Amino acid sequence: QVQLVQSGADVRKPGASVKVSCKASGYTFTSYLIHWVRQAPGQGLEWVGRINPSDGITHYRQRFQGRVTMTRDTSTSTVFMELSSLRPEDTAVYHCAREIEGTCFFDYWGQGTLVTVSS
Amino acid sequence: EIVLTQSPGTLSLSPGERATLSCRASQSVISSHLTWYQQKPGQSPRLLIYGASTRATGTPDRFSGSGSGTDFTLTISRLEPEDFAVYYCQQYGASSFTFGQGTKLEIK
Numbered sequence: 281q282v283q284l285v286q287s288g289a290d291v292r293k294p295g296a297s298v299k300v301s302c303k304a305s306g307y308t309f310t311s312y313l314i315h316w317v318r319q320a321p322g323q324g325l326e327w328v329g330r331i332n333p334s335d336g337i338t339h340y341r342q343r344f345q346g347r348v349t350m351t352r353d354t355s356t357s358t359v360f361m362e363l364s365s366l367r368p369e370d371t372a373v374y375h376c377a378r379e380i381e382g383t384c385f386f387d388y389w390g391q392g393t394l395v396t397v398s399s
Numbered sequence: 400e401i402v403l404t405q406s407p408g409t410l411s412l413s414p415g416e417r418a419t420l421s422c423r424a425s426q427s428v429i430s431s432h433l434t435w436y437q438q439k440p441g442q443s444p445r446l447l448i449y450g451a452s453t454r455a456t457g458t459p460d461r462f463s464g465s466g467s468g469t470d471f472t473l474t475i476s477r478l479e480p481e482d483f484a485v486y487y488c489q490q491y492g493a494s495s496f497t498f499g500q501g502t503k504l505e506i507k
Contacts, residue, residue: 324500377444383449386434
């Protein structure tokens with residue numbers, strides 16, 4: 281069965297960086313895009329960006345340009361999202377989610393990773 | 400960037416009643432790029448409807464989606480206890496994905 285399993289919760293200080301992982305299983309890793317969507321406590325969903333595991337090409341939401349980096353490791357079927365220059369308002373649950381390229385919706389989601397930014 | 404506005408913010412209904420949730424876009428959305436998700440507390444979102452009206456695998460047929468252009472609707476014909484949750488619409492356009500702010504469906 282399709283699974284996206286994310287790394288555990290993390291606490292970082294303002295100005296630091298965080299790297300969250302998303303390990304895929306149950307399907308051909310390079311055949312689907314992986315997106316990152318975040319959700320601040322008690323708030324709605326916000327798209328951060330996506331990576332094509334097949335070629336590593338990324339596309340980030342403009343407001344995260346320069347602060348976010350998405351990479352992949354095809355040997356372990358894992359995608360990574362690194363967010364730098366963290367601010368308290370980056371505190372959120374970060375989800376990875378899968379897209380069949382071109383369908384523009386997310387059919388499977390990871391369980392989410394809580395990133396807390398606090399001094 | 401296309402802004403999606405969902406209404407109402409909270410909808411209080413009883414099991415067995417009909418629920419109508421609205422999603423309005425700031426500019427026209429391609430229908431094939433309009434999606435609905437359900438999210439329960441402590442869980443990740445779950446895909447319900449894609450392409451504005453196509454039920455995802457496992458979505459009960461009491462859920463239906465409709466609409467085009469800037470106005471889309473999610474209807475739940477007869478509410479079951481497990482349907483009380485937050486519902487989000489989402490679109491893809493102008494190289495970006497955006498979500499509505501959500502409608503919380505609560506038990507009256």
